[in-house]
Amino acid sequence: MSWGVGETTRSRRPYHVGNLRAQLLEEARALLESGGRSELNLRGLAARAGIAAGSVYHHYASKSALMAGLAAGGFRELEAALKEAAATAPDATPIRTCALAYFGFARSQPALYDLMFDAGLISEPEVAAARDSAFAVLESAIAQARSQQDRDADTVHKVALAVWACGHGA
Numbered sequence: 001m002s003w004g005v006g007e008t009t010r011s012r013r014p015y016h017v018g019n020l021r022a023q024l025l026e027e028a029r030a031l032l033e034s035g036g037r038s039e040l041n042l043r044g045l046a047a048r049a050g051i052a053a054g055s056v057y058h059h060y061a062s063k064s065a066l067m068a069g070l071a072a073g074g075f076r077e078l079e080a081a082l083k084e085a086a087a088t089a090p091d092a093t094p095i096r097t098c099a100l101a102y103f104g105f106a107r108s109q110p111a112l113y114d115l116m117f118d119a120g121l122i123s124e125p126e127v128a129a130a131r132d133s134a135f136a137v138l139e140s141a142i143a144q145a146r147s148q149q150d151r152d153a154d155t156v157h158k159v160a161l162a163v164w165a166c167g168h169g170a
Contacts, residue, residue: 021059023049025073028066032111042066067115068124074109074116075130079137081105086141094141095148095163102138102167117168135164 027049031039042063046053060066085101086094106113121127139160142148148156 020049020051020055021069024056024059024066025069028070029073029112032070032115033109036111037067037115040067064120064124067118068121068127070112071116071118071121071124072126072130074112075127075134077109077112078102078105078116079130079134082134082137082141086137086144089141091146094145095159098138098141099163099167102163106167135160138164 024045028040028045031045031048040063042056042060043053045066046056049056056066060069081101081104082098085097089097115121116127116131122131139157142160142163143151143153143156148159151159
């Protein structure tokens with residue numbers, strides 16, 4: 001057996017388990033939906049995914065980081081729902097269509113929606129960026145509405161905030 005540097009480097013297997021980050025988010029989402037946040041812990045997640053606990057920490061340093069990843073993913077899904085609603089809305093009703101898409105998303109995924117607006121997570125950079133991107137889709141759809149054509153950008157922004165707040169409040 002040789003201990004040469006070149007041989008040791010070649011014999012080492014690189015860390016690779018497919019797309020473990022996506023798998024962890026999928027498993028965490030299932031735990032969130034079935035039992036709420038209390039069911040989310042990194043060791044339990046590792047066991048559910050069939051991996052060593054240390055592998056989870058390779059992708060998420062803490063439970064908070066994992067939850068931020070889930071929340072950001074939720075905002076990306078909300079953004080996609082709003083984009084689809086805006087694209088398919090009749091010319092006269094993009095605001096209503098987007099508001100209904102927002103409500104539908106919130107009702108269909110209450111645990112994820114609640115996590116998305118968690119006070120401790122909402123300011124995390126990844127979550128804030130995803131939230132802002134989803135809001136921008138809503139604001140753009142509102143700006144395109146016939147009823148808003150003569151409005152300035154500030155007014156359109158306020159209407160978008162009102163729709164967003166109504167959706168959140170409902």
